[in-house]
Amino acid sequence: MCINYPIAIFLSSENTEILFVIFIIFLAAKLSAELFERLKQPAVVGEILAGVLIGPSVLAIVKQTDLTKVLAEIGVILLLFTVGLEIKPKALFQVGGRALLVAVLGIIVPFFAGWGLLALWGKPTIEAFFLGAAMVATSVGITARVLASLNVLNTQTSQIIMGAAVIDDILGLLILSVVSSMAKGSINYKELALTAFLSIGFTFFMIFLGAKIVNKTRPTVERLKIGDAFFIVGLVICLGLSFLASYVGVAAIIGSFLAGMALSEFSEDTNLHNKSGAVMEFLLPFFLVGIGLQLDLSVFKDTNVIVLTLLATLVAVITKLVGCGLAALSLGRQQALQIGVGMVPRGEVGIIVAQIGLSLGVMSSALYGVVVFMAIATTLIAPPFLVVLFKESKNVLTDETTEVVDSDKKLSVIE
Amino acid sequence: MCINYPIAIFLSSENTEILFVIFIIFLAAKLSAELFERLKQPAVVGEILAGVLIGPSVLAIVKQTDLTKVLAEIGVILLLFTVGLEIKPKALFQVGGRALLVAVLGIIVPFFAGWGLLALWGKPTIEAFFLGAAMVATSVGITARVLASLNVLNTQTSQIIMGAAVIDDILGLLILSVVSSMAKGSINYKELALTAFLSIGFTFFMIFLGAKIVNKTRPTVERLKIGDAFFIVGLVICLGLSFLASYVGVAAIIGSFLAGMALSEFSEDTNLHNKSGAVMEFLLPFFLVGIGLQLDLSVFKDTNVIVLTLLATLVAVITKLVGCGLAALSLGRQQALQIGVGMVPRGEVGIIVAQIGLSLGVMSSALYGVVVFMAIATTLIAPPFLVVLFKESKNVLTDETTEVVDSDKKLSVIE
Numbered sequence: 001m002c003i004n005y006p007i008a009i010f011l012s013s014e015n016t017e018i019l020f021v022i023f024i025i026f027l028a029a030k031l032s033a034e035l036f037e038r039l040k041q042p043a044v045v046g047e048i049l050a051g052v053l054i055g056p057s058v059l060a061i062v063k064q065t066d067l068t069k070v071l072a073e074i075g076v077i078l079l080l081f082t083v084g085l086e087i088k089p090k091a092l093f094q095v096g097g098r099a100l101l102v103a104v105l106g107i108i109v110p111f112f113a114g115w116g117l118l119a120l121w122g123k124p125t126i127e128a129f130f131l132g133a134a135m136v137a138t139s140v141g142i143t144a145r146v147l148a149s150l151n152v153l154n155t156q157t158s159q160i161i162m163g164a165a166v167i168d169d170i171l172g173l174l175i176l177s178v179v180s181s182m183a184k185g186s187i188n189y190k191e192l193a194l195t196a197f198l199s200i201g202f203t204f205f206m207i208f209l210g211a212k213i214v215n216k217t218r219p220t221v222e223r224l225k226i227g228d229a230f231f232i233v234g235l236v237i238c239l240g241l242s243f244l245a246s247y248v249g250v251a252a253i254i255g256s257f258l259a260g261m262a263l264s265e266f267s268e269d270t271n272l273h274n275k276s277g278a279v280m281e282f283l284l285p286f287f288l289v290g291i292g293l294q295l296d297l298s299v300f301k302d303t304n305v306i307v308l309t310l311l312a313t314l315v316a317v318i319t320k321l322v323g324c325g326l327a328a329l330s331l332g333r334q335q336a337l338q339i340g341v342g343m344v345p346r347g348e349v350g351i352i353v354a355q356i357g358l359s360l361g362v363m364s365s366a367l368y369g370v371v372v373f374m375a376i377a378t379t380l381i382a383p384p385f386l387v388v389l390f391k392e393s394k395n396v397l398t399d400e401t402t403e404v405v406d407s408d409k410k411l412s413v414i415e
Numbered sequence: 416m417c418i419n420y421p422i423a424i425f426l427s428s429e430n431t432e433i434l435f436v437i438f439i440i441f442l443a444a445k446l447s448a449e450l451f452e453r454l455k456q457p458a459v460v461g462e463i464l465a466g467v468l469i470g471p472s473v474l475a476i477v478k479q480t481d482l483t484k485v486l487a488e489i490g491v492i493l494l495l496f497t498v499g500l501e502i503k504p505k506a507l508f509q510v511g512g513r514a515l516l517v518a519v520l521g522i523i524v525p526f527f528a529g530w531g532l533l534a535l536w537g538k539p540t541i542e543a544f545f546l547g548a549a550m551v552a553t554s555v556g557i558t559a560r561v562l563a564s565l566n567v568l569n570t571q572t573s574q575i576i577m578g579a580a581v582i583d584d585i586l587g588l589l590i591l592s593v594v595s596s597m598a599k600g601s602i603n604y605k606e607l608a609l610t611a612f613l614s615i616g617f618t619f620f621m622i623f624l625g626a627k628i629v630n631k632t633r634p635t636v637e638r639l640k641i642g643d644a645f646f647i648v649g650l651v652i653c654l655g656l657s658f659l660a661s662y663v664g665v666a667a668i669i670g671s672f673l674a675g676m677a678l679s680e681f682s683e684d685t686n687l688h689n690k691s692g693a694v695m696e697f698l699l700p701f702f703l704v705g706i707g708l709q710l711d712l713s714v715f716k717d718t719n720v721i722v723l724t725l726l727a728t729l730v731a732v733i734t735k736l737v738g739c740g741l742a743a744l745s746l747g748r749q750q751a752l753q754i755g756v757g758m759v760p761r762g763e764v765g766i767i768v769a770q771i772g773l774s775l776g777v778m779s780s781a782l783y784g785v786v787v788f789m790a791i792a793t794t795l796i797a798p799p800f801l802v803v804l805f806k807e808s809k810n811v812l813t814d815e816t817t818e819v820v821d822s823d824k825k826l827s828v829i830e
Contacts, residue, residue, distance in 0.1 A: 037640035
C-alpha cells in the first residue's frame with residue numbers, strides 16, 4: 001500500500017497510513033456486510049470475504065499487521081464478553097454434561113481424522129499431529145456472532161455450543177501443548193499438568209463463583225462517582241479476566257466469555273450490554289476481516305496441494321458434524337445438526353495452531369496454506385447453514401410469537 | 416515490565432503482555448478518575464496523573480508503545496467526534512469571527528513569548544522558534560472532555576473555544592511547517608501554500624457543506640439492512656475524515672470533529688451519540704494515560720533546567736490566558752476567563768511539536784523535557800479552573816433550571 005503524502009508533517013505519514021488501514025478495513029467490512037444482508041446471507045461471511053478481497057491474495061490494499069491483530073483480538077474479546085452477558089452460569093451448568101460430550105467427541109473424531117489423512121498422504125507423524133490439532137480447534141467467535149445476530153443465544157442449543165466451545169478450547173490447548181512438546185523433543189508432564197490444573201481451575205472458579213462474587217459488588221458499583229460505572233467496571237473485569245486467562249494458558253476470549261457470564265445479572269437493568277456491544281461493533285470487523293486477510297492463494301500452484309486442501313476441508317467439516325452431532329443425537333436430529341454445524345468453524349484458532357507448527361519448523365509452508373484455507377473455508381461454510389437450521393426450528397412454531405424458541409423449548413411448550 | 420509466563424503457549428506471551436498493558440492502563444485510569452471525582456476534581460486530571468504514576472517516572476509498570484499510541488489516537492478521534500456531534504455547524508459559524516480572533520491572539524502572544532524566553536536564555540534561534548511553536552498548540556481534547564463532562568458544550572463559550580481550537584490547529588500546523596522547514600534549511604513556499612489551501616479548504620468545505628451532504632444521505636442510511644446503520648455510517652464518516660484530514664495535513668482529530676458536526680442532526684434521534692460515546696469511553700483512557708506516560712522526570716537534575724521549565728510553564732499559561740482572554744474581553748470578564756483557561760492545555764500537541772524538533776536535531780533533549788513538562792502541566796492546571804469558572808456562571812441563575820446556561824444565554828433570558 002502506498003500513499004503519496006502531500007505534506008502531512010504535523011502528524012507523521014505513518015500515522016496517516018494507520019488511519020487509512022483502520023478506515024479501509026472498517027469500510028470494506030461494512031459494505032460487504034450490507035451486501036450479504038441484502039443477499040440474505042450471514043454478514044460475518046461478508047466481512048471475512050471483504051478481508052480476502054482487500055488482502056494480499058486479491059487487491060493487496062492492506063495486510064495483517066501487529067496493530068490490526070491487536071484490534072482484532074480486542075474485538076473478539078468484546079464479542080465473547082457480550083455473548084457471555086446473555087448467558088447465565090446456571091444455564092451453562094445445566095447443559096454441562098452434554099457440552100462435555102459434544103466437546104470430547106468433537107475433538108477425538110477430527111484429531112484422528114486429520115492425523116490419519118496426513119499419515120495416508122505419507123507425511124511425517126509430527127506434521128500429521130499438527131493437522132490433527134488444527135482440526136480440533138473450534139472458533140467459537142464466528143458461531144457466537146451468528147447465534148447472537150439470530151437472537152437465539154438463550155436457547156439450550158446455543159448454550160450447549162458455547163459450553164462445548166469452552167471445554168473444546170481447554171482440551172484443544174492441552175493437545176496443542178502435547179503436540180508442541182513432541183515437536184520440541186520431549187513432553188514436560190509437570191508443565192502440562194500445571195496448564196491443565198490452571199485452565200480447568202480458572203474456568204470452574206469463574207462458572208461457580210464468578211457471578212456470586214460479582215453480584216456482591218453491586219452496591220459498591222452503584223456508589224461509584226464515575227459516569228457509566230457498570231460499563232466501566234464491566235470493561236475492567238472483562239480486560240482483567242482476558243489477561244488472566246491468557247496468563248494461565250487459556251485463550252483470552254475464554255476469560256472474557258466467563259467475565260461476561262459472571263456479569264450477566266448486571267446486564268439486565270444497566271446499559272452494560274448496549275455499551276459493550278457498541279465497542280464490539282467497532283472492533284469486530286478487524287477480527288473478521290483479519291481472518292480473510294490471512295488467506296494466501298499463492299501456495300495453491302500444485303494439484304497435489306489443492307487436492308489435499310479440499311480433502312482436509314471436507315474432513316474438517318464432516319468430522320465435527322459427525323463427532324458433535326453424534327454426541328447430541330439424543331436431543332433430536334434438528335438440534336444435533338445445529339450443534340454439529342455450530343462447531344464446524346475453525347477460524348483464527350486453526351490458523352494459530354498452524355502458525356505455531358510453522359514457527360516450530362515441523363509444518364511445511366504448503367501445509368500451513370492448507371490449514372489456513374481449511375480454517376477459513378469451514379468458517380465461511382457454517383454460518384449460512386446455521387441460519388437455515390435455526391430458522392427452520394423457529395418455523396415449527398407457526399404463530400406470531402416474536403421470541404425465538406428452539407426445538408427443545410418448543411417441546412416443553414407443547415407438553 | 417516483566418511477567419513470568421507459566422505456559423501461555425496457545426496465545427503467545429507477547430499477546431499476554433499486550434493484554435496486561437491494556438488492562439492496567441484502563442484500570443489505573445478509572446481508579447484514579449474515581450478518586451478525583453470523590454475529591455471533586457476533574458477526572459481527566461486523575462487519568463493523566465495515573466499515567467505519570469504507572470509510567471517510567473514513578474512505578475515504571477508500562478511505557479508508551481506504538482500500540483498504546485494508536486489506541487490513544489483512536490480514543491481522541493472518537494472524543495472529538497462525539498463533541499462534534501453536539502455542535503451544529505451553524506452555531507460554530509455564528510461565533511466564527513470571535514473564534515478567529517481568539518485563535519490568532521492565542522497564537523501570536525505565546526509564540527513570541529516562547530521565542531523571547533529562549534532567546535533571553537541564550538539558546539539558538541531555531542530552538543527558540545520550536546519552543547514558540549510548542550507554546551502555540553492547544554490540545555482541544557482535554558478542554559472538550561471537561562466541557563462535555565460539565566454538560567456545557569452547547570454554550571456560546573464552548574463553541575468559541577472549539578472554533579478557536581480548530582483554527583488554532585490549522586494555523587499552528589502552518590507555523591510548525593515554517594519552523595520545520597527553517598530547521599531543514601529552506602522554506603518550500605509552494606508546499607506551504609498547498610498545505611494552507613488544503614487544510615483551510617477542507618475545513619470550510621466540511622463546515623459549509625458537510626452537514627448538508629450528510630443530511631441528504633439520511634433516506635439511504637435508513638434503508639440499510641445492517642444493524643445500527645446510523646452508528647456504522649457515523650463511524651465510517653468519522654474514520655474516513657480523520658484519515659483525510661491527516662492526509663491533507665491537518666490533525667486527524669480536526670477531521671473527526673468536523674465529521675461529528677456534519678452528523679450533528681443524525682445524533683438527535685438515533686443512538687449514534689450514545690454508541691460512539693461508549694467506544695470513546697473505552698479508548699480515551701489510553702489517550703489521557705498516554706499523556707502522563709510521556710513525562711520523564713529524569714531530565715530535571717539541573718537547577719537551570721528546572722527554572723526554565725517553571726518559567727516556560729508560567730509563560731505558557733499566562734500568554735494563552737492573556738492572548739485569548741483579550742480577544743474575548745468584550746464578551747465580559749467571566750466568559751473571557753473561561754475562554755482563556757479553556758485554551759491553556761497544550762497536551763499531546765505540544766509534545767508532538769517537541770518530538771518533531773527532537774527528531775530534526777534542533778531541539779536538545781533537555782528542552783524536549785521542558786516542553787513535555789510544560790505541555791502536561793498546562794493540561795493539568797486548566798481543568799480545575801474550568802470547572803470552577805463554569806460552575807460560577809451556572810450559579811448566576813439561582814433557580815432550579817436543570818439545563819446549563821452560560822452567561823451569554825442568561826442575558827437573553829433576563830431581557
